């Protein structure tokens with residue numbers, strides 16, 4: 258009879274031990290042996306503090322005492338395993354009474370690993386929040402959180418959200434146990450497991466890639482040797498965007514079941530929602546702050562950035578230079594070559610300006626054929642040199658139209674040094690007057706207001 262019970266207890270995942278009134282182990286099942294990583298012969302007859310590490314032994318001591326006083330005890334606990342993985346355990350102590358004396362003779366400790374259940378609940382709660390609060394400001398943090406919960410739920414090691422751009426596979430968000438995978442890590446798409454998910458345009462789930470028709474001869478298997486893989490394609494605005502994937506080097510004990518696949522597909526939908534919102538926000542930001550023709554900062558953004566730099570000047574006493582650059586005889590260019598050719602000249606001009614200033618300087622389009630430059634230096638020679646480089650490069654690089662026509666053009670520039678009490682408008686007016694003088698002096702030149 259007892260042998261039957263031992264066999265039964267060994268056949269289940271629940272961790273079971275019987276601990277007597279002296280807190281010595283009298284019975285353990287297979288799952289318990291695995292839990293403490295010791296064979297039964299090394300456990301039976303030993304005291305609790307000889308088997309558990311000192312921190313755990315200290316933690317369970319008062320709880321054991323309550324069970325030995327006849328109380329049914331139940332508690333949840335998160336533990337960190339040696340491999341860094343967190344597990345959530347539900348523990349129950351069931352006291353046993355001596356048939357004759359009625360006194361407590363010990364208790365059964367019944368421990369269930371509820372990590373998957375708790376992670377699934379947390380996953381659903383997070384997904385629910387995402388789907389039911391559209392438009393809420395969300396950061397990439399939510400995606401990382403979903404990846405962490407997904408890894409915990411599926412008991413996998415690597416969770417990734419990756420974008421595919423041509424033949425480039427770019428990791429955007431990751432959660433990895435052990436070696437971290439940095440965002441923006443690139444892989445050739447053909448070497449990735451996700452290339453299969455994208456080609457199939459459906460969920461791909463394997464727990465022994467070595468035996469899978471998809472992966473066994475595939476370069477991805479030779480490169481990464483992952484046995485467990487679950488990948489879901491991600492679509493934004495009707496276009497295939499990338500993948501959500503969970504994987505591990507090791508085989509999973511059980512194949513992915515329908516519930517797991519369904520729940521991870523739900524997670525993928527939530528991630529698609531976040532990515533679509535993010536794209537929309539980026540587009541709005543682009544429209545609000547950038548000029549669509551030249552892709553330089555627009556007037557609003559230029560004024561904001563110059564004002565910010567003026568604040569710094571007031572605090573730190575560091576003046577700088579502002580210049581207005583205006584294309585010469587631009588009306589004639591439009592009239593002669595057409596508006597589209599004029600647009601091309603403006604785009605090229607923007608590129609030349611941007612290419613000839615430094616990273617922390619600014620080139621922005623104020624409107625029409627008028628641009629503003631912020632040269633972040635209080636040295637007039639430095640500022641003049643940068644502007645002169647722009648003027649010369651514009652002059653030396655005509656725009657070539659598709660039919661081979663060359664449009665030669667030039668810019669006139671008015672520059673000024675900022676003063677402590679300056680507002681944007683005063684700076685603009687000084688630079689504009691200097692520009693007016695440059696136009697009067699025959700164009701294709703720089704005039705300083707100071």
Ligand SMILES: Nc1nc2c(ncn2[C@@H]2O[C@H](COP(=O)(O)OP(=O)(O)OP(=O)(O)O)[C@@H](O)[C@H]2O)c(=O)[nH]1
Nearest residue numbers: 583584585586587588589591596599600625626696
């Ligand atoms: N192609 C194109 N033309 C534009 C754009 N914005 C403004 N313009 C044109 O730019 C021209 C500016 O002409 P004006 O202000 O007379 O100046 P200009 O011909 O450059 O002469 P100067 O500045 O005196 O050298 C106008 O014909 C506008 O229609 C644009 O986005 N694209």
